[in-house]
Amino acid sequence: MVHVFALLIFLGSKPVETEPMLFHNINDCNYHARELVRRYGSLITQRHFAIAYCLPKLVDKEDSEVIIY
Numbered sequence: 001m002v003h004v005f006a007l008l009i010f011l012g013s014k015p016v017e018t019e020p021m022l023f024h025n026i027n028d029c030n031y032h033a034r035e036l037v038r039r040y041g042s043l044i045t046q047r048h049f050a051i052a053y054c055l056p057k058l059v060d061k062e063d064s065e066v067i068i069y
Helices: 026-036
Strands: 002-011 021-023 050-059
Touching (some): 021 026, 026 050
Antiparallel strands (some): 002 021, 002 050
């Protein structure tokens, strides 16, 4: 077992259903979270509101693919 950080993304109030992105380093996870929710333009409604954060998680090393930089 190994501790990792899972990147969770929400668009509006609904989670984006994807394969989990797992990172060994919290800084790498936070970088991707910050870039994924960056918006350009002036019309951002509640429906288009995005949030992303990193959740600590314990996973089996053999069953999960962890992103390493």
